[in-house]
Amino acid sequence: MTSHALVSGRAPLLRANRVLPLVLSVVIALLVAAPLVKILLATLTPDGLQAWTTVLASPLSANLWWRPLLTTMLLGLGVAAGCLLVGGFLAWLVTLTDLPGRGLVATLSTLPFMIPSFAGALAWGTLFRNERLGGSPGFFQANGFDVPDWLAWGLAPTMIVLIAHYFSLAYTIIAAALSSVGADLIEAGQVAGARRGRIFFGIVLPVVTPALIAAASLTFAGAVANFAAPALLGLPVRMQTLSTRLFGMIETGETERGFVLALLLIAVSAALLFFSDRLVAGRKAFTTVTGKGGRIKRFPLGAWRWPLFAVALVIGLATSVLPVLVLAASSLAPQGGALFSNWTLHFWIGEGGDALAQGQAGLFRNPMIVEALWNTLKLGLTVALTTMLLGLALAYTIVRNKGTWLAAVLSQLAFLPLLVPSIAFAAAYIALFGAPIGPLPSLYGTFALLVLAATAHNLPYAVQSGRSVLGQISNDIEESARLTGAGLLTRLVFIIFPLTIRGLLAGAILVFVKMVRDLSLVVLLFTATSPVLSMVAYRYASEGFMQFANAITLVILLICLAASLAAHLIQTRVQKWKQ
Amino acid sequence: MAPASTAPAQDAIRISQLVKRFGDVSAVKDVNISVPRGAFLVLVGPSGCGKSTLLRMLAGLEEPSAGEIAFVGRTVSSGTGGVIADAGARDAGLVFQSYALWPHMTVAGNIAWPLKVARWSKADRNARVDEVLALLGISALRDRYPAEISGGQQQRVAIARTIAPKPSILLFDEPLSNLDAKLRIEMRSELMRIHRATGATSVYVTHDQVEAMTMASHVAVLNHGRVEQFGAPIDLLRRPTTTFVASFLGTPPANLLPVTRVQDRFVFADVALAPAAFAAGHERAQLLYRAQDIAVGRVGDGHQLVGRFAEAAPIAGQSMVTVMVGDLRLTGMAEGFFTATPGDEVGLSFSSTPDAAFTMEGERIDP
Numbered sequence: 053m054t055s056h057a058l059v060s061g062r063a064p065l066l067r068a069n070r071v072l073p074l075v076l077s078v079v080i081a082l083l084v085a086a087p088l089v090k091i092l093l094a095t096l097t098p099d100g101l102q103a104w105t106t107v108l109a110s111p112l113s114a115n116l117w118w119r120p121l122l123t124t125m126l127l128g129l130g131v132a133a134g135c136l137l138v139g140g141f142l143a144w145l146v147t148l149t150d151l152p153g154r155g156l157v158a159t160l161s162t163l164p165f166m167i168p169s170f171a172g173a174l175a176w177g178t179l180f181r182n183e184r185l186g187g188s189p190g191f192f193q194a195n196g197f198d199v200p201d202w203l204a205w206g207l208a209p210t211m212i213v214l215i216a217h218y219f220s221l222a223y224t225i226i227a228a229a230l231s232s233v234g235a236d237l238i239e240a241g242q243v244a245g246a247r248r249g250r251i252f253f254g255i256v257l258p259v260v261t262p263a264l265i266a267a268a269s270l271t272f273a274g275a276v277a278n279f280a281a282p283a284l285l286g287l288p289v290r291m292q293t294l295s296t297r298l299f300g301m302i303e304t305g306e307t308e309r310g311f312v313l314a315l316l317l318i319a320v321s322a323a324l325l326f327f328s329d330r331l332v333a334g335r336k337a338f339t340t341v342t343g344k345g346g347r348i349k350r351f352p353l354g355a356w357r358w359p360l361f362a363v364a365l366v367i368g369l370a371t372s373v374l375p376v377l378v379l380a381a382s383s384l385a386p387q388g389g390a391l392f393s394n395w396t397l398h399f400w401i402g403e404g405g406d407a408l409a410q411g412q413a414g415l416f417r418n419p420m421i422v423e424a425l426w427n428t429l430k431l432g433l434t435v436a437l438t439t440m441l442l443g444l445a446l447a448y449t450i451v452r453n454k455g456t457w458l459a460a461v462l463s464q465l466a467f468l469p470l471l472v473p474s475i476a477f478a479a480a481y482i483a484l485f486g487a488p489i490g491p492l493p494s495l496y497g498t499f500a501l502l503v504l505a506a507t508a509h510n511l512p513y514a515v516q517s518g519r520s521v522l523g524q525i526s527n528d529i530e531e532s533a534r535l536t537g538a539g540l541l542t543r544l545v546f547i548i549f550p551l552t553i554r555g556l557l558a559g560a561i562l563v564f565v566k567m568v569r570d571l572s573l574v575v576l577l578f579t580a581t582s583p584v585l586s587m588v589a590y591r592y593a594s595e596g597f598m599q600f601a602n603a604i605t606l607v608i609l610l611i612c613l614a615a616s617l618a619a620h621l622i623q624t625r626v627q628k629w630k631q
Numbered sequence: 632m633a634p635a636s637t638a639p640a641q642d643a644i645r646i647s648q649l650v651k652r653f654g655d656v657s658a659v660k661d662v663n664i665s666v667p668r669g670a671f672l673v674l675v676g677p678s679g680c681g682k683s684t685l686l687r688m689l690a691g692l693e694e695p696s697a698g699e700i701a702f703v704g705r706t707v708s709s710g711t712g713g714v715i716a717d718a719g720a721r722d723a724g725l726v727f728q729s730y731a732l733w734p735h736m737t738v739a740g741n742i743a744w745p746l747k748v749a750r751w752s753k754a755d756r757n758a759r760v761d762e763v764l765a766l767l768g769i770s771a772l773r774d775r776y777p778a779e780i781s782g783g784q785q786q787r788v789a790i791a792r793t794i795a796p797k798p799s800i801l802l803f804d805e806p807l808s809n810l811d812a813k814l815r816i817e818m819r820s821e822l823m824r825i826h827r828a829t830g831a832t833s834v835y836v837t838h839d840q841v842e843a844m845t846m847a848s849h850v851a852v853l854n855h856g857r858v859e860q861f862g863a864p865i866d867l868l869r870r871p872t873t874t875f876v877a878s879f880l881g882t883p884p885a886n887l888l889p890v891t892r893v894q895d896r897f898v899f900a901d902v903a904l905a906p907a908a909f910a911a912g913h914e915r916a917q918l919l920y921r922a923q924d925i926a927v928g929r930v931g932d933g934h935q936l937v938g939r940f941a942e943a944a945p946i947a948g949q950s951m952v953t954v955m956v957g958d959l960r961l962t963g964m965a966e967g968f969f970t971a972t973p974g975d976e977v978g979l980s981f982s983s984t985p986d987a988a989f990t991m992e993g994e995r996i997d998p
Binding site for chain 2: 236242243245255
């Protein structure tokens with residue numbers, strides 16, 4: 053190998069290295085920065101300033117801002133507290149005790165996050181809906197239980213549904229932290245003479261505090277940004293959160309007010325994430341000091357083993373299996389009150405024109421729904437592809453230019469969407485692309501706009517998985533292949549491709565799942581002419597066709613579960629050689 | 632050979648007929664050891680020999696399956712009563728291999744917490760923390776977090792935390808195994824200084840026979856859960872009772888030659904080594920030769936074996952020369968720096984009598 057060959061082999065790469073960051077900077081500026089700047093600018097016009105006044109300081113502001121803010125904060129606090137309790141309790145049981153069936157409980161505890169929150173909300177409605185709003189009553193009401201309003205509608209059910217969805221996020225974070233508390237740390241406390249309670253409050257709890265704060269802030273931000281649950285369970289009784297208010301404003305044409313609310317929602321959510329990040333950063337981010345480690349100390353539960361197992365099992369089943377069963381039964385039952393009788397496949401494959409469902413045809417005979425299914429799959433696949441490509445390119449550029457201001461700016465911008473609730477992000481896209489820009493037509497309502505917005509919003513995850521994928525190929529690995537005399541093509545095929553493809557696929561599948569079950573981003577950006585499944589389900593639910601809504605949700609669920617399973621299989625195969 | 636022990640009640644640690652079973656596997660089998668106050672007992676053996684399990688039973692972290700442990704005459708654990716005195720209530724401190732520093736507490740916090748648990752007053756706590764920090768020479772680190780200090784410093788903090796409540800028994804679980812070679816030698820003398828300064832009885836687990844020989848007042852060599860031999864380090868070196876002890880202890884390792892009796896001599900590879908009377912009544916035996924009893928090259932008219940040179944290492948002006956005779960590795964000594972090419976023929980001359988003889992099963996044969 054001569055130095056000449058090396059230089060000539062590297063020259064085009066060097067040139068590419070200069071072009072790529074430029075292109076990426078422009079792309080990311082357009083995708084992330086421009087919409088956010090534009091939505092801010094849109095509220096600084098005379099109309100926009102008027103909207104600020106209306107929202108914040110006018111007779112209307114109690115309804116537009118203060119009450120939704122209060123509801124949103126209550127919801128966020130309640131969900132964060134509930135998730136910490138439920139997720140933390142399950143994580144403790146699974147990682148630090150001798151609970152029977154720990155594997156089963158662990159699996160059940162991670163499932164609910166795979167189930168979209170509107171599935172939970174729909175299942176809740178199917179069971180607990182009462183007669184206050186007319187329509188067919190839910191299962192309990194129809195079978196003689198008098199469901200009070202507070203349990204059927206509003207804050208309490210929204211909170212419960214969101215806890216049932218987000219607790220698995222808290223569980224994952226807390227379980228990871230607890231399993232890093234080595235047996236030695238606890239035994240060192242025992243040798244010092246400390247009792248169980250003292251060890252728990254003096255050692256275990258402080259060590260996992262950063263994880264608790266992270267779990268609380270992420271679930272809080274998730275609840276604050278959620279649209280589906282408050283829309284389905286709160287809107288019918290006029291309970292407004294910031295995200296439903298924002299949706300309502302834009303739907304009714306009060307665009308500037310909607311933009312103002314979007315900015316305020318971003319401020320609330322970003323401030324919280326920012327401060328919680330500061331709280332756990334620096335010295336307080338405890339790294340467990342360990343030489344051997346890995347061994348876990350399990351507390352014996354004694355007589356409580358089986359009762360606690362039963363509690364954990366009930367929580368797991370009620371949040372993952374039960375909603376699916378309820379949705380499935382409901383999609384087969386003509387009467388919402390009689391979930392388990394007169395089952396019919398009408399809502400799936402029935403021909404229209406008979407007495408059921410006001411003469412509408414079944415799911416798979418309705419061309420609009422079949423089109424929505426294809427749209428959904430197309431959207432998921434397209435966004436998975438674009439996001440992973442962009443994410444990989446960004447990750448590569450950030451890693452290669454480490455330490456430069458360019459890398460710093462790119463990585464800050466790429467992670468910015470994490471702080472922006474998706475419905476507010478959608479509003480920003482409307483602000484930028486809702487009107488024609490120069491010769492370019494308005495993109496509002498097009499598939500392209502949704503792909504752009506979704507790509508930008510999923511960038512943080514894509515860059516993260518791009519980084520971990522690139523981490524699989526160290527320079528040493530590439531160089532050792534080069535020393536054997538392998539050319540670029542050989543290296544690509546035999547070294548780089550096998551090392552990265554699985555990680556990329558797993559990342560792409562996760563983006564796909566996020567898109568297929570997403571409602572809060574598409575609800576503002578899609579129009580009735582080219583709908584996706586989640587939108588159709590939401591619309592059916594608003595119109596009271598619960599069976600159709602539930603059936604479509606079930607389809608979404610099945611797609612998500614199949615994709616998650618595929619991701620899981622791929623991921624375990626990725627780590628096969630690490631065992 | 633048991634060290635001189637006075638009345639049982641006076642023993643700081645007394646382990647009798649101790650057994651630990653995990654399911655069908657016996658990790659510790661019928662262990663009997665007692666040491667007086669102030670002793671430095673080293674439990675040494677290859678990994679998986681049960682030494683850490685034994686230490687964890689001493690600490691009260693594992694229950695014995697049978698037998699008994701008594702500290703200063705007080706039974707703290709037994710096969711019938713389980714853990715009678717809790718880990719925290721047996722006046723013992725444990726230094727973990729991983730150090731087990733609590734990552735959310737500063738150095739001073741780590742040292743003070745056990746004192747807080749033991750309800751020391753604040754003033755006493757502060758004074759004691761200052762005292763042990765000074766004893767270990769880490770006063771400057773008092774407000775750092777464990778993640779912010781080096782491995783050697785973490786080790787010192789772990790020791791400081793353990794000795795702070797003034798336990799009368801100190802337990803060490805391979806405390807030096809995560810340190811680099813130079814630091815390890817430094818900490819070795821540091822630990823012995825602390826042992827003397829605290830006046831405690833120490834039990835120290837290691838797989839490193841050099842640590843065992845340099846630090847111990849008493850050594851127990853463990854193998855497959857059993858005590859192969861227990862005694863003072865010098866006694867174990869001088870009179871190993873099994874081939875396992877003979878080959879495990881000492882640098883360079885002792886040589887064991889399997890021999891067969893031919894008329895009135897024991898013979899290895901056609902070379903007559905020792906008179907048959909050396910292990911009377913045995914047809915076959917293993918003869919123990921120290922490296923210093925095997926000279927490289929022909930010396931006088933001694934018994935000579937020829938093998939192939941494998942490696943040489945200089946040690947204190949001499950060379951430790953390892954030669955392969957068939958599949959057997961034999962180590963002898965040569966004056967000055969010995970050099971040869973691997974595979975060269977090298978002669979080994981044996982002194983007239985071996986150091987000891989063992990049966991083929993490894994038991995010592997006393998002539």
